[in-house]
Amino acid sequence: MPESPATWGCGETKMSRYSILAAVALLGPAAALADEPAGLMAGAKAGLDLRFRHESVDQDGLANDAGANTLRLRLNLATGKVHDFSAFFELDHVQILGSDSFNSTRNGRTSYPIVADPEGTDLNQAYLQYTGLPKTTVRIGRQRIRHDGERHIGAVGWRQNEQTYDALTITNETLPAVTFNYSYVTAVRRVFGPDSGNPAADFDSDSHLLHLRLKKLPVGALSAYFYRLDFDDAPQLSSNTLGLRYDGSRKFGTGPEFAWGLEYARQQDAARSQASTDAGYRQIEFALKWPAFGLLAGQEVLDGSSGSFTALTNPAFQTPLATLHKWQGWADKFLTTPSAGIDDRYVGINGKLAGFTGQAVWHDYQAEATSQDYGTELDLSVARKFAKRYELLVKYADYSTDGLFTDTSKFWVQVGAAF
Numbered sequence: 001m002p003e004s005p006a007t008w009g010c011g012e013t014k015m016s017r018y019s020i021l022a023a024v025a026l027l028g029p030a031a032a033l034a035d036e037p038a039g040l041m042a043g044a045k046a047g048l049d050l051r052f053r054h055e056s057v058d059q060d061g062l063a064n065d066a067g068a069n070t071l072r073l074r075l076n077l078a079t080g081k082v083h084d085f086s087a088f089f090e091l092d093h094v095q096i097l098g099s100d101s102f103n104s105t106r107n108g109r110t111s112y113p114i115v116a117d118p119e120g121t122d123l124n125q126a127y128l129q130y131t132g133l134p135k136t137t138v139r140i141g142r143q144r145i146r147h148d149g150e151r152h153i154g155a156v157g158w159r160q161n162e163q164t165y166d167a168l169t170i171t172n173e174t175l176p177a178v179t180f181n182y183s184y185v186t187a188v189r190r191v192f193g194p195d196s197g198n199p200a201a202d203f204d205s206d207s208h209l210l211h212l213r214l215k216k217l218p219v220g221a222l223s224a225y226f227y228r229l230d231f232d233d234a235p236q237l238s239s240n241t242l243g244l245r246y247d248g249s250r251k252f253g254t255g256p257e258f259a260w261g262l263e264y265a266r267q268q269d270a271a272r273s274q275a276s277t278d279a280g281y282r283q284i285e286f287a288l289k290w291p292a293f294g295l296l297a298g299q300e301v302l303d304g305s306s307g308s309f310t311a312l313t314n315p316a317f318q319t320p321l322a323t324l325h326k327w328q329g330w331a332d333k334f335l336t337t338p339s340a341g342i343d344d345r346y347v348g349i350n351g352k353l354a355g356f357t358g359q360a361v362w363h364d365y366q367a368e369a370t371s372q373d374y375g376t377e378l379d380l381s382v383a384r385k386f387a388k389r390y391e392l393l394v395k396y397a398d399y400s401t402d403g404l405f406t407d408t409s410k411f412w413v414q415v416g417a418a419f
Contacts, residue, residue: 040087043080050074053160053414057102057113060406066102068115071095072160074124084132090125094118094160106197113408117160122194124164137171145169145183146323147211148223148245151263151283154323159191163321166205177216183209188231188321204232206271220248220260229321230271236312237320238271243281249289257289261298267317279303279317279341293351296361300327304341304369314339329363329377330397333405341368356384365404373402391416 050073057066076090096104096119103109106118127141145165147153156163166187172180185207193201210226223245230238243265251257262284269277285298304316316337319327328334328344348361359381365374381395393414401407 040079040082045078047076047078048074048419049076049416050418051160051414051416052097053117053412055102055115055117056411057115057408058410059113059408062113063111064101066113066115068100068102068104068117069097070115070117070119070160071097076125081131084130086129086131088125088127088129090123091121092124092161093121105192105199106195116191118192118195120161120194122161122189124162124189135173137169139169139171140167142166142189143169145185145209147181147209147225148213148247149261150323150326152225152227152241152243152265152319153209153211153321154326156191156323156325158323158325161191161193163191163323164189177214179213179215181209181211181213185209200233203234203237206230206232217248219250220246222246225265227321228270234320235272236275236314237318238269238273239267239277239318240270241265241267241281256294259287259289261285265317274312275309275315276313277315277317279305279315281317292353293349296346296348296350298346300342300344300346301368302337302342304337304339304367306340306369309339311336316341328365329399330379330395331377331399331408331410333375333377333399333408334365338367338374338404340370340372342366342374343368356382358382372404374404375399375401389418 050071052071055068073093074090076088079087094117100107100109101112102115103112104118105114105116123142125142125144127139127143130138142164144155145153145167146155165183165185167183167185169181169183185205187205188203190201190203192199195201207230208228212224214222225243227241243263245263247261249257249259263282265281267277267279267281269275280303283298283300285296287294287296302317309315316339318337324335325332328342334342343366344363346361346363348359350357350359361379363377365376366372367374377397377399379397381393383391383393385391393412395412398409399407
């Protein structure tokens with residue numbers, strides 16, 4: 001993918017991170033917020049969220065099985081609005097309960113499988129928001145960013161420590177049924193934080209995220225996006241990605257609802273990446289939905305290349321900011337795309353009964369660029385909400401290798417409460 005004529009974030013034209021503050025200063029009298037604390041607090045809303053999770057992992061090749069009991073405490077505060085300004089703050093604390101019989105990526109327990117829920121306290125979100133322009137929202141600070149199904153840009157909400165972004169985000173809905181989003185990201189606060197270590201807790205970033213969503217087409221909706229990722233401390237993940245997604249659903253008389261998702265993207269290396277990436281992404285997914293159950297079938301392909309490559313020169317299509325747990329199996333074996341790419345073919349069924357929802361999905365993984373079989377995986381889940389505030393989730397994932405990685409099974413019990 002060629003560079004933009006504006007040479008996005010390159011050389012002397014690189015957007016100064018301090019220019020974000022200058023842009024916000026032009027929006028209005030932000031200093032007036034300090035003069036009217038009563039207005040801010042009059043409409044303030046506080047929230048409390050508790051989430052306990054037990055996660056066990058049995059992974060061949062490691063001496064011990066993992067058993068992780070963690071509790072996430074989340075406190076947040078949304079202020080009222082003054083002169084079209086408001087603010088939002090969110091604090092997370094992750095506590096390990098009992099012994100840490102797992103590799104949190106920070107505790108040194110390398111003889112155990114990884115459960116990436118390290119203990120710590122983190123400022124998850126803290127942003128200032130301005131809504132004084134017509135059908136426009138401007139947000140600056142640490143924030144959650146999610147596009148479409150989070151395949152490329154997401155919050156990784158499955159992990160106890162969420163992924164958020166230090167960014168300036170502009171959302172505009174001036175045109176009917178059209179949403180435009182632009183974010184300039186100066187840092188990515190990853191799930192491995194808040195303490196430093198390996199993998200990195202943060203990525204220093206000079207990245208631009210453009211996303212356009214056209215809703216209410218004659219049938220379905222269309223998304224167009226361009227993501228320029230530029231990471232100072234992870235140059236191998238820097239890339240340009242341009243893509244389209246078309247999805248929607250339609251009801252046929254008294255029969256089932258038919259739903260679909262079609263997506264194509266192209267990715268090339270960018271900035272200081274040493275990889276020679278020119279890879280494609282494509283997904284095709286169809287579903288049939290009845291009131292009590294549904295069927296799903298699809299194929300997702302991330303291109304790679306034959307040959308031997310290092311981690312720094314991996315030419316495969318990568319999605320480092322995605323909510324990866326949602327894709328290619330809950331066992332999380334493919335958080336980094338293998339250099340030969342991946343072809344994931346899957347079928348699933350879901351249903352509702354007596355207030356419970358259940359899901360079963362079967363994956364068959366193969367290399368995209370070679371004839372190698374990777375493995376298969378079965379994912380199962382059952383969930384239920386109680387009294388609108390409480391939620392119970394039980395999940396299971398079983399990956400069986402056909403030549404890549406090792407046999408791995410994972411089991412979760414999660415209980416949540418929101419106030």
